Amino acid sequence: MLNLEKVKLMTKLSMYENTEGKTHLPVSKYYRSDYIGLALIKNFFLTTIGYVLLVAAGFAYYGEYLLDNIHKMNLVTLGGALAVGYVVLLIVYSILTYIQYTLRYLKAKKSVKGYYVILSRLAQMYEREERRAENRSGRRGQK
Secondary structure, three states: OOOOHHHHHHHHHHHHHHHOOHHHHHHHOOOOHHHHHHHHHHHHHHHHHHHHHHHHHHHHHHHHHHHHHHHOHHHHHHHHHHHHHHHHHHHHHHHHHHHHHHHHHHHHHHHHHHHHHHHHHHHHHHHHHHHHHHEEEEEEEHO
């Protein structure tokens, strides 16, 4: 016999798994520090690649000027400025990444908590039905 309440709960669970759950359920498998740490590692590599591409584009754009005036430039100062720019960019993006992934993690945990509440309610319904079925079969065996 179909239990309408169980069908409703299973539908809610399925809808969650196919919408928000696709992004939130994998996040809930991580500890907060691991999730944010992985995001910061990814941020480090992507920021480094982006900065190198940005500097390469700048050198390509100003290439003629740089080649004409390289003998007049203080290359140590230029290298220092590039290094400071990289560190500043990395710090800014790391802070933004930390904030973004902390908020994502908290949102996912809150969302998954509601999913597990519905899931445990469904499991309780199955346990009750199972106990009823055992009680019915136990009574028949006694008669």
